Amino acid sequence: MIAPFTGAELACIPAGQECDAAAAVAAARAAQPGWAALPLAERGRVFLRFHDLLLDRQGEVLDLIQQETGKARRHAFEEILDTAVVARYYARHSARLLRRRRRKGALPLLTKTWELRAPVGVAGVIVPWNFPLNLAITDAIPALMAGNTAVLKPDPQTSLTALWALDLLREAGLPADVMAVITGEGPLLGPALGARVDYLMFTGSARVGRMVARQAADRLIGCSLELGGKNPMVVLADAVLEDAVDGAIRGCFAGAGQVCISMERIYVADAIFRPFLARFVERARNLKLGAAMDYSVEMGSLTNARQLATVEDHVNDAVAKGALVQTGGRRRPDLGPLFYEPTILTGVREGMKLYAEETFGPVVSVYSIATEEEALRLANDTPYGLNASVWTRDTRRGARFAARIRAGSVNVNEAYAAAWGSVDSPVGGMKESGLRPRHGAEGILRFTESQTVAVQRLIPIAPSHGISAGAFARVMTVLLRLLRYIRILG
Numbered sequence: 001m002i003a004p005f006t007g008a009e010l011a012c013i014p015a016g017q018e019c020d021a022a023a024a025v026a027a028a029r030a031a032q033p034g035w036a037a038l039p040l041a042e043r044g045r046v047f048l049r050f051h052d053l054l055l056d057r058q059g060e061v062l063d064l065i066q067q068e069t070g071k072a073r074r075h076a077f078e079e080i081l082d083t084a085v086v087a088r089y090y091a092r093h094s095a096r097l098l099r100r101r102r103r104k105g106a107l108p109l110l111t112k113t114w115e116l117r118a119p120v121g122v123a124g125v126i127v128p129w130n131f132p133l134n135l136a137i138t139d140a141i142p143a144l145m146a147g148n149t150a151v152l153k154p155d156p157q158t159s160l161t162a163l164w165a166l167d168l169l170r171e172a173g174l175p176a177d178v179m180a181v182i183t184g185e186g187p188l189l190g191p192a193l194g195a196r197v198d199y200l201m202f203t204g205s206a207r208v209g210r211m212v213a214r215q216a217a218d219r220l221i222g223c224s225l226e227l228g229g230k231n232p233m234v235v236l237a238d239a240v241l242e243d244a245v246d247g248a249i250r251g252c253f254a255g256a257g258q259v260c261i262s263m264e265r266i267y268v269a270d271a272i273f274r275p276f277l278a279r280f281v282e283r284a285r286n287l288k289l290g291a292a293m294d295y296s297v298e299m300g301s302l303t304n305a306r307q308l309a310t311v312e313d314h315v316n317d318a319v320a321k322g323a324l325v326q327t328g329g330r331r332r333p334d335l336g337p338l339f340y341e342p343t344i345l346t347g348v349r350e351g352m353k354l355y356a357e358e359t360f361g362p363v364v365s366v367y368s369i370a371t372e373e374e375a376l377r378l379a380n381d382t383p384y385g386l387n388a389s390v391w392t393r394d395t396r397r398g399a400r401f402a403a404r405i406r407a408g409s410v411n412v413n414e415a416y417a418a419a420w421g422s423v424d425s426p427v428g429g430m431k432e433s434g435l436r437p438r439h440g441a442e443g444i445l446r447f448t449e450s451q452t453v454a455v456q457r458l459i460p461i462a463p464s465h466g467i468s469a470g471a472f473a474r475v476m477t478v479l480l481r482l483l484r485y486i487r488i489l490g
């Protein structure tokens, strides 16, 4: 494992084998009934303690996240924030979200029906390297709160953070075997996990997501897929310019753009295109880059050489085909082997890789648009549908516009933090950006199976007590007609 800031070896991580995945799942399976039998409040207390420990010991994991990913500390802190918020939310609200609910019975008054939620068993959680703490832990938390056990497979690049988080969960009271971390290569351990668990929670690329979905389909188990995006930001003519520029800086360059919900396309109303671009370029040019382990730096490094190669390839391809680099477009080896400048391009057109493919780096294309309808059409002109952002003084109009963008989350006057941080509401991908979102009720219900328990009283739902089949049919016909009009019963 290489440290992105320096290129030096950071640590050696055990290369787990199929037998390790099998052992971890078997242990998790054995631990599951005991864990599920604990009262929900007791499970919740583990995650509230974890919340407190995380805030107390954040310095340790911020160091690890920075060393493993190369991101600036301010961006690493977003992971602390998110993990704490999700831990508190599911610790407090799982009982409500999972409680058994009375449902209307088959026959009014005679059938008493409840909907129950049962854990699926063992959840497999496969995560990428860009958010090594929060992606690893915030999906595991609802899985565990629902009474499942979990086996987590982090990316090899960021296993130290995942192992640290597991230690902290155990310190917070999570019993041994309720959750395990297996380290090693994805193409080996991912399928090994997928062959054994009862649910697959995958975050990563659409390419691997499809493989995971195929394996889940073969085994007829459920899966969640949180995949990539080519996220649009729309700046309407009445936007507050400085706020929009500020949002674009955060939205494009947080985590050096290696954020699934970061902005890669900005559509700006003609009327303010020039001042927006000038100010955005000026701000991006002056961002402070570096490898400092404190809050002084505004953008860190890319995480791996593959990502740097993709960024260069996309920018070079666009430039060769006529796009203009307004700022950036260069590596910064003086800062570290994987640094790349915040980069803004104009003149990006269809046929350039940058136009439609996810870059996943500090690179954004800015376009001027004549009308809102054009902005909407272009924002939606993508197979992805992960996140989007709209800027306007008229927030009602902004919210209406937002609802017409086909993306799982749309932020008005914010790039991503508003929707992502609203953890009571689901976030995920539309179209090729994913299946079955995280957060909110859906974020925990996906780790359960629904069960209907119905108690029939006094008479069966069939001809009986000497009533002929014909009479039964007539009585039922009358009943159905009544139910059509008596809303309270039907």
Ligand code: NAD
Pocket: 126, 127, 128, 129, 130, 131, 135, 153, 154, 155, 156, 185, 186, 187, 188, 189, 190, 191, 203, 204, 205, 206, 207, 208, 209, 211, 212, 225, 226, 227, 228, 229, 259, 260, 358, 360, 386, 429, 433, 434
């Ligand atoms: P990736 O798909 O290559 O890897 C993700 C995880 O899958 C890693 O742990 C990897 O080891 C594992 N893996 C590799 N091969 C596997 C296989 N055959 N079976 C099962 N697992 C396997 O992802 P990446 O390119 O490293 O990560 C970046 C991508 O993740 C981007 O596309 C980004 O948009 C996406 N992402 C999405 C979200 C979201 O919430 N929607 C969040 C973060 C990142």
